[in-house]
Every structure is written in C-alpha cells, then in structure tokens.
Amino acid sequence: MADTKREIERKYEGPAAEGDAGLPELTGVAGVASVIDKGVAELDATYYDTADQRLAAASLTLRRRTGGSDAGWHLKLPVSQDVRDEIQAPLSDDLPRSLSGLVRSRVRDAELVPLVRLRSARDIRHLVDDSGALLAEVSLDRVRAERLSGGEGTAEWTEIEVELADDGDPAFLDKVEKKLRKAGLARSSSASKLAKALAETAPKTKGKKPKAPAPETEPVTAGDHVLAYIRAQRDAIVELDPAVRRDVYDSVHSLRVATRRMRSAFRSYGKVLDRTVTDPIGEELKWLAGELGVDRDQEVLTERLTQSLADLPRNLLSGPVRTRLRTWSHARSSGSRRRLIAVLDGKRYLDLLTALDAIVADPPLLKAAAGDPSTVIAKAVRKDFKKVSDLIEEALDRPSGADRDFAMHEARKKAKRTRYAAETAAPALGKPAADLVKSMKSLQTLLGDHQDSVMVREAVLGLAAQAHAAGENAFTYGVLYGREEQRAAAAEAALPEAWETIVGRAAV
Template identity: 55%
Template sequence: MDRVRGTIAREIERKYEAGDGTSPVRLPDLDGTGPVARVVDRGTDVLDAVYYDTADRCLLAAGITLRRRTGGDAGWHLKLPVAPGVRDEVRAPLADGIPRRLASLVRARTRGAPLVPLARVVSRRDVRHLLDARGTLLAEVSTDSVTAGRPAGEDPGATAAWTEVEVELAPGADPGLLDVLEPRLREAGLCPSGAGSKLARALACETAPEPPPPGPDAGDAARVVLAHLREQAEAVVALDPGARLGTEDAVHQMRVATRRLRSALRTYGGFLEPRATDPLGAELRWLAVELGADRDREVVVERLRHHLDDLPRPLVRGPVRARLRIWSNRSRAETRRRVTDALDSERHLALLDRLDALVTDPPLRPAAVEASGKALVKAVRRDHERLAARIAHALATDPGPVRDAALHDARKAAKRARYAAEAAVPALGKDAKRLAKRLKAVQTVLGDHQDSVLTRNALRLISAQAAVSGEATFTYGLLYGREEARAAEGERALAGVWERVPQW
C-alpha cells in the first residue's frame, strides 16, 4: 500500500499489538467502520527478511531500516523516516550484495563503516483489504506473527517472538481513516506499538549501545548555541538521502541548515576557538554553493511557470512552455549531477566528521563557561548593525547591477541576523522571537528581489536560445519587463519593512 513517486514508495501506517504484550491478537470486525463497506481476506504469506546496519546501529538510531526480503514483496528495501507513522521506502531488486544506490543513501550515517546483517525476522502475514462501497481499496490490514533472531550462520543469540497488526493506507486514501479505525482496534484490546520497526523490536532483547559521554561544561548562553549547532548538524545528515533522491525541498532545507551552521559559527564565534571553526565555516560555504545551483534552478522554474500562468493566452507567443521545459531539463541534469558529486565526495564525509567533532567535543573558549544571555544579546546586536549598514548602502546606490549586488549582500546579512535571533530564542524569549519575525519579513523582500535577478538572467539565456531556433521572443521580453517592475516595487517597499524591525 504505497504512494509511489518514481522509485520511492510513501508508506503511511500504524502498528498495534496486544495491550499486555502477551495475549493473542484478535482482529475486530471492521465492516461498517467509517467508509469501510467490506473486508476481503487476501490470504497468508511468509516474509523472510535480514536487516542490515553498522555494528553500532547508526541506522536504527536514526529510525532507518535496510533489509533484504524474500517471499511477498521480495527485494531490498530502505525505509527512511518522514514523520511519525510516515516513511519513504526506496526499493531495489533482489541481489546478494547491498545495492550501491541504497548504500549511498545512508552514506552520511555510515561514514564508510561496513553494513552487516544484524537480525533475521520471519513473519507469517495474514492480509485483509478494506474496501469502500465502490470496491475501492482504502487500506491493508496485516496481522504478522513474527519470530526474530540472529542471521543464519551466526551465533543464535537472543530470540524474540510477537504478533502485531499493521494498518497501511492505500494510495490516495484519506489519512483520517487511521483515526476512524483506531477506536475499534483499541476496543479489541490492541494498542499502538511502542517499537518503531520490527528490527527495533527484535534487538530490544539485546544490550543497547552505551550512550555517548556528556559534553563539556558550558554557560547558559553557550549551551543554547551548542544546542542550535547540534540541531542543524543533524539536519544536514538527515536531509542527505532526500537531497540525493531529489525529494521536494530537501536540497533547499539542507542548504538552509548549512547556512545556519555557518552563520552561528560567525555570529557566536566568541564562544568557540576560531582555529577549529574557521576551516569548518569554509567547508560549509563550499557545500552551500554546491547545493545552491540546483535550488536556484528550482526557484526560477517555479517562478516562470507561475508568471506564465498569469499571462493572457494571446500574450504567450511561440513554444514558450516547451522552451522552458528544455532549459529546465538541461539545467537540472547539470545541477543534480553537481549535488550528487558533492555528496559522494570524500570532502563531504570529512565535513560531516568535523561537524560530529564540533557538537560532541566543542572547542569552547574559557569565556564560554561563564557566558550569559548578555553575550547572546551582544552577538545579535552586531549582526543587526551589520544589516542596517548594508541596507542603508543598498538604498543609497543608484538602480542597476551595482544596487542589485548590494541588495544581495543585504539579503545575506538579513539571513544571518535572523538565524542569530532564532538561535537565541530559548534564552532571550519573546524579544528575540519578535526580532526574528521582523527580520524574516526583510529577508523575504530581499529574497524576492534576488529571485527576480536570477529569473531575468535565465530569461536572457532562454530568449537567446529561442531566437537561434527562429522562435518568437516577445513573451520573454514581456516576462522580463514584469520582473523588472516587481524588483523595483520590492526596492520601494524595503525601507518600510526595515522600519518595522525593532532596535536591538
């Protein structure tokens, strides 16, 4: 029951087990529950899966599972968490070795450590389909009788056995169906499973890995900064598979996380030794640049499509949409290759290792141990003052390319100031939150202006390509003029938006 996007299947499901963990599982009659009009027995299958992970179970710790399964739905399956009860499954055909593509998707987690078989899980699965009045599949309900142990040929170790129920939505089904079904399942003595996956349940009987040692002592302000750095470093790693797969917004969010990290290292550099953080900042800038080309392409294509939709049909002359698709596809091939090459590089792995070292053993300066909220206020104020100077310079510059560059510099300063305020919210509270909100508005105006600059550059290129092919270029000129007008409107609005930013 998958929502398939290319080679990715989106699973939305809930797992249940008997309330006391030992009683037999009895599935209730679900006929007439909400939109369910009929329940069809689809028979029984036996699923035999071997789960792989590193010796320290880094995939399991991240909620990721990798398995090789025979029986029903045979093949290699990599499950990546999206949200509670929602996972993306990437599949590959059945083979003896771990498919290279799946291994690359967890490379940011494994860092070259070998993936080894950790557990064998065999499930006897009874399947029922829930249909509506028209016979449309709504969900699949599976009752799994599970036995788990070590993979064949290894020390048997501890074993476990249990029964669980999975309710998985069919493609296009309303997620609210899960809420409708749950009361009936609870009435039958079932409760939501506490295990995130069968592997987690299988390994629960074994000794858990030792937790990492606690970090160094730090003052309240430094702890806030370190928590922010840990959150963004984890985001870079967590978004790596989606950036490789081209999942919607993954490249953008990964780029944002790298920029937040770099901004924090610069804004709050007084807490950390620059000999350790300066080289890391340079590497974060490299990664943001490599990710940026693909993100910029996404922004331009989305913007042009939207503005084309707004044009009256008589003003769209020539194969404009086809020309945009050609440009987008060619650009995408290049920018996607650039992203993949960067993420596959040893340089990227070295960057991730440096981030790990930063958050597990931060190079704190002595002053960081006693740093208080005043130090955060001072750091945020510096970024605020830098932004004020850049906005004043941009607004005093004559319109044209030089002003465009000055506004782009102001945009980068607005991001840094906003990120600094957001990072300080846990310590500084509503004042920092209010500042961040106002700075976001400034960033939005400046960001729209920069998107207009990028779009006009793309229009010049696309128009030239169309002209070479003998196509009409009127529409490109019209779009270019409208982009110029939008940019000018944003420039006029900037001063008023900036005035609403509170003093700091």
C-alpha cells in the same frame, strides 16, 4: 530502479493477539463492507545496519526480504508518527546502489552487516468498502527473531499490523483501532519489528542494568544555546541527505539553509566557539551551499519564469517561449542534478559530516561560552544587526543600477545571518529575539525578491539570445525583462519604509 511508497500503519499487541486467538472480528468497523481472507504469507527478512546500529538509532530500517508480494530490498525512512516512506528495490544478492546512497550520510565508511533475521507467518485480511475498494490491510504476524551479529539471542512474539490503503484516509485507522482496543489490544510498545527484535535479542548483561542515556538538559550558558543550535543544524544536514538524493520537493533548499545556519552561527558567535577551529569547517559549509545552490537557483529561476509566462496576456506571447523555457530548464537541471549527487557521494562531503560530528562531540568553547546568554548572545546579535544597518544605508545612498543591486544583495546576506543569530538567541532572549527573526525574514524576502529579479533578467537575456539565434521572435523576452525591472524598482521603492519600520521595532 527503486520505487517509493508512503506507508501509514499501526502495530498492536496484547493477549488478544497471542496463541491461537487469531484476528479479531472486523466486519463491524464503520465503512467496512466485508473482510477478505488473503491467506498466509511466509516472510523471511534480514535487516542490515552498522555494528554500532547507526540506522536503528535514527529509526531507519534496511532489509532484504523474500516471500510475499513485495520481495526485494526495502529501506524505510521515518516521516512522522505511524508514517514512513518505503523505498523498494528488486531482489538481488547485494544492496542496490539506489539504496546505498540513501543511507550514506548515516553509514559513512562503516560496513553494513546482517544484524537480525525475522521470519514471519503473516495471516492477511483485506478490509474493503461496498464497492470492493481496499480500505486497509490487517495482518496477524507470528514472528521469530534471530540475532545475527552483536549477540546470539532469539525471540518470538505475535503482533497485529494495520496498514492503510494507498491514498486512504488516515482517520479510518482510528475506527479500526477502536475495534481492536475493545478486543483487548493496545498499541505496540515498539516502533517497529526491528526495534522489538533488537531489544528482545540484546546480550544479557551481568550485574547492574546499564544506565539509560541522560536526558538532554535545558541550555543555561551562552555556549549551551549556541551548541543546541549547531547540533540541530548538524542533525538537519544528515537527515535531509536522503531527501535531496530522492529529489523531494524543497529538500535542496532546506539542506542549503541548514548549512548556512551553521556557518552563520560559527561567524556570529566567534566569541563562544574558537574560529580557528570553526572557520575551516565554515569554508566547507560554504562550498556545500554553493554546490546545492546550482540546483536550487535553477528551481527558483524556472518557477519564477514559468509564473511570469502564465501571468502574461496571450497577445504578448510570441514564438515558442514555453517550449524553449522547458528545454532550457531541463538541460540545466539535469546537469546540476548529476553534479549534486556526485558531490554527496564524494569524500569531501563525508569528511565534512565527520567534522560536524566532531564539533558537536568536542566543541572548541572559549571563555565567553560560560557567560550569561543575555549578555554574550545579545551582544553578538546587536553586532550583526549593525552590519545590516550599514549595508542598507549604503544601498539607499547609491543610484539605481548595478552598484545598488550589489549592495542590496550584500544586505540580504547579512540579514540572513542576523536572522539566524536571532534564532539561536530566541530561547534565551525571548520575544525581542523572536521579533527580530520576523523582521529579518521580512527584510530578507524583500531583498530576495529584488535579487531574484536580477537573476531572472540575466536568464531572460540568455534565452532571448538563444531565441534570436534560432530565428524566433524575441518580443516576449523583452516584455518579461521589462516586468522584472518593474519588480526590482518596486522592491527598491519599498525598502526605505520597510527598514524604518524594522529599526523602530528593534529591541535586542
């Protein structure tokens, strides 16, 4: 079992932290009533990574630590500057499965090896307010680092760490920092102890210093723009994997969108990237989006039905409708959740990640990739827009019913593709492409609301059948079905004017 803690902390270094200087006086920090000495903790942590340091490259740290109040396995995932999520698991000899899955999108089939050992003497102080509540923990860490693989170096340093109390106000850290700066301290030049240890214990190279990686250049050609978009989606898929495994809100949806964006880019820009290479990968992305959709579609249905029930007057609620909805939702989500984790743990998914890396590293560029983006990319966007236009006209020509529902759903999918193509084009084409993104997003919302009503009505019919079989009153399900029919009709009625407005704005 693993626990998650949101960690907000800052690290400081400087002459005031070295030698026997100790911690600066902190009783003068605004809001601090007293500083409590919590003694010295002896910490011994071994950090694990692949031989080529894939976790460190992504600012992830994985360690096994003894000593202190939280001995065990710790995985830290970056959230934003100064903020990380720390996933904790009990102390054991081997890496717990609850953590190994969270690094799998980075590690793949590579072996995790002991990389660095850090032993720290941590002198701890608690800053508390006048009620005795903890505001922050401040520690002076005297660290000794020992390289365990990829080198044999050692290093020693002293740093000060300030960690905000759970649910604390991040602005309090600014007050502490003001005091520390006056004492001669500055923010640490390293993002973490591990980063500093890796830098300090790296093997010394003879002769010239190795060249720093070349900074990414601004995209120029059509191929540059498409590849920048593809790379961003590849990175998003890898980065979102742990969040999906942890069931972080909206992570499944975000990962699904990244897979769709990449697949759409492959199809929209088939004159830039060779589709004989990208189509097989696109099929695998479609498979992954479908697996993700099982969980996501359930979320959408549950949220919409729950809100619909909340909006109903009490006199229209008959029978145990809320209880049945909860039971139905839990049963479906539990099964889909287990299936999704199995997918992410499977070889097919890992092979897809490897294929995405290969596309980014060695893209199958065609002749048009070297062309002017204002010509090549604009042409691709116009082609996608024309497909949306044809489908909208087809939907408007059909009578209300299953055929129109299908046509509107197809138009929605093409609107998404056009939106993603315009997103790719926006850096090159500027405002016209950005405006098209907004237009397609609004169209997608309108058509999506219609499609959701179709799906919800199917779910309501199923729930009504279950309720009837159980001898329950099914009246409320009929009310819900009727309201969804009205929402669908409203979306259909709004479509002609919305589309006319979009056509009038289109300028790509």
